[in-house]
Amino acid sequence: MTSHPPFAVTVDLVVLTVRAGALHVLLVDRGEEPFLHSRALPGGFVRPDETLVDAATRELAEETGVAAGPTHLEQLATYGDPGRDPRMRTVSVAYLAFAPHLPEARAGGDAAGAAWLPVDEALAGDLAFDHARILADGVERARAKLEYTSLATAFCAPEFTVSQLRAVYEAVWGVTLDPRNFHRKVTSTPGLLADTGRTVSDGPGRPAAVYRAGPTTALHPPLTREG
Amino acid sequence: MTSHPPFAVTVDLVVLTVRAGALHVLLVDRGEEPFLHSRALPGGFVRPDETLVDAATRELAEETGVAAGPTHLEQLATYGDPGRDPRMRTVSVAYLAFAPHLPEARAGGDAAGAAWLPVDEALAGDLAFDHARILADGVERARAKLEYTSLATAFCAPEFTVSQLRAVYEAVWGVTLDPRNFHRKVTSTPGLLADTGRTVSDGPGRPAAVYRAGPTTALHPPLTREG
């Protein structure tokens, strides 16, 4: 058999960040049918001559104004059940992005609005298409990857303190970690953090050392998720 | 923009098994252009009304005679660079399968032949399309998943001994593990193995207890990859 029925191919983005101690996801108000005015993950059709990751980067910038630069982007999974899009047979390649704390998103492209929403609220409400499932998969992937990679630093500004890094873990995992053991763990993992030699003071308390992300991306042994 | 350019969507399968102490992959000889008579991963076009995983299961059975029943199947990643298929813009959703030791594969469908090949040989030779990259990604995923899941049991027959399970780890990771520490580790992980109460004797030596896979799928803490 040599038939190749035509499919539409889209990319959808699960863009996560930490705001006010909680994990948030970037959602748009759909500016067109189907699911007009529903909340949805940003995304859109892949163009004939671009790679999938280029399409993801472009849609992120077009629809939400979030630049790819400070953001970690990786492929999540692909969703292609017949009927997931009422218009036509559509296969969507989902990407997962970890963003630092950014200014408010702006809408653009096909989106009538773009905003950060706590993932708990997003999963409780209705999302367009099968985006609730995609979001749930993305959150689960994020939680798992914090254990054995240095990706938590992707949620931080280029320079950050150990407390800020710990706040990322606590927000994503929804636990409280012992500040002393956490500090010892991350500072004793070779190559995970690069000391800038500077400190910052934020409110009362001893000023914290300022670090950048180091070259190490894999955590051996992993951080554990216990409270 | 509301245009949705047509894409062809395929599934490709990285089917892994352990034979003679080495990790093997199931490859087909392509029966048609392009890459006629090249070795390739089994796969083919997704039909208009089937899910992606159904397409993967169908192609596996059609092209190689491998039934889905005893096989673990999970989505690996999606490959869609322009130009990866010289015929048209094609997006391929790759699936990763872990098979127990099976009889020789048979060819069928679009495949002129199907055979198990050691992954080292497969990666050293030329594979059609970008299948070398897909295979490399699949092998890496398999190696990583053995660490923190019970998926090694998917490479075993329904009933197996601790030695047979250890042989899977040694073949996939290419290391030698201490039989005593491995035995203690897997038998002390709650729910990983279900004792059948029976033993089997294979050659000289004390007969080994026979187990089935237990309900536990996540390994906490993970097995380590050291020799």
Next chain:
DNA sequence: ATAATAGTGTCTTTTAGACAATATCAC
């Protein structure tokens, strides 16, 4: 001074890894 946060040190429990010793088979 007091409260708050940053960071270090110490102790206990758990686990990994090395390896001795025992059990049960084929021959």
Next chain:
DNA sequence: GTGATATTGTCTAAAAGACACTATTAT
């Protein structure tokens, strides 16, 4: 018996987790 494999036990070193204690700031 010998040799092979299975299984249990013991020991040591490393790591996790609990938590006392010190350091440095804002107020």
